[in-house]
Amino acid sequence: MKPKIELRGLTKVFVKKTGSVTALEDISLNVGEGEFVCLVGPSGCGKTTLLRILAGLETQSAGELKIHAEQSARPLQSMVFQEKGILPWMTVRDNVSFGLEMRKAPKSVIAEQTAYYLEKTGLSKFAHLYPSELSGGMKQRVSIARAFANDPEILLMDEPFAALDEQNKFILQEELLSIWSETRKTVLFITHSIDEALMLSDRILLMSAQPGKIIQEVRIDRPRPRKIEEIRKDPELAGQFVDIWKHLQQEVQKTRK
CATH class of the missing domain: 3.40.50.300 (P-loop containing nucleotide triphosphate hydrolases)
Incomplete structure (x- = not known):
């Protein structure tokens, strides 16, 4: 390997x-x-x-x-903590897309990746909510969705x-x-x-x-x-x-x- x-x-x-x-x-x-x-x-x-x-x-x-x-525009790594990684002033959707937004990915890529990982983690219908409105398990889903959406190595x-x-x-x-x-x-x-x-x-x-x-x-x-x-x-x-x-x-x- x-x-x-x-x-x-x-x-x-x-x-x-x-x-x-x-x-x-x-x-x-x-x-x-x-x-x-x-x-x-x-x-x-x-x-x-x-x-x-x-x-x-x-x-x-x-x-x-x-x-x-790799020789690519992808970020090298993303880190997922215990309920510490999501931004309380952003919605679920904005948290998931945050990494992509920060590295100025094309809007079409941001929309596609964010929607895909919201769906994969069962968060699509909660995309408009803020972290204070989520359970601990849902917050961790947001962290995982954001990490994968950012497509790190x-x-x-x-x-x-x-x-x-x-x-x-x-x-x-x-x-x-x-x-x-x-x-x-x-x-x-x-x-x-x-x-x-x-x-x-x-x-x-x-x-x-x-x-x-x-x-x-x-x-x-x-x-x-x-x-x-x-x-x-x-x-x-x-x-x-x-x-x-x-x-x-x-x-x-x-x-x-």
Whole structure:
């Protein structure tokens, strides 16, 4: 698989008045073109910092980062947060079209892309509403629709469904995979949910407690879509669930010592 993202020895140290904190240490990995990769690790292990570096919002302290961009007018990456990414003074439609408007795409493209992703995420009849009038699940649909409408090469997703109830989470996971299967974006997705990682990803990268390191890779060799009941009944997936759970338990215990 052609690499889209390459990291070699990437380290991030935050310097404070009271001393320095190493958030990430010696991160080396490849993410292939069109691959869906989940990052799983204890709180504070540097997952979000890693995504922020990839998004250009932070700079690494050491190591090498390469993103193999296409020679096109498409943006390189878009980032989806937990309910923090949409603009409260804009309607749903204006939020979804925002990225396209900012890069001055042709009006016909803006109209077509916006309408398409409003429809794909079930937001067409809510296009005139403002974020204050939406549920948490609908706000996340807006964030996902905007990210895909902007047509980035890479999607960086930071626990986008963590604040949702289980029913909305499953619906949005299925919608995300449906859109991803059409577009084959390269996705790096942070989650604390083992079920979510098993349902969505090609690979799961397990991170250590701070300083964050990638200490294990889990490949998910199952066709999509994957249902939660299938994950629980499949002996191999169930075994992977237990292994990941044990890893997280061990790393969380390290943070308490």
